[in-house]
Amino acid sequence: MLIGAVVAFGKKALTISTKDGNQFYAPAVELSPLVIDKLRWPVERFLVSFQVDKTRLCGETLSGPRYYARYVMTIKNNEEKMWAIDT
DSSP: OEEEEEEEEOOOOEEEOOOOEEEEEGGGGGOOHHHHHHHHHHHHHHHEEEEEEEEEEEEEEETTEEEEEEEEEEETTTTGGGGGGOO
């Protein structure tokens, strides 16, 4: 599983960014209820863990392809891994 920060969200999906700048598209059906509960406007970044589905793409970024994210879950101790928030 990878770790990344939620950087944007909408009604149907959210975007996760990893420390190395890669982005992942997470459809709402892949989000755990705890992730959904943390989504607020304005966006407050928080860390999640997820699996990458390299069989599905949602465009490209400067860092490469934007793969789908699956099984997106919150991380228990977010404070210890705040490196992703600063990216």
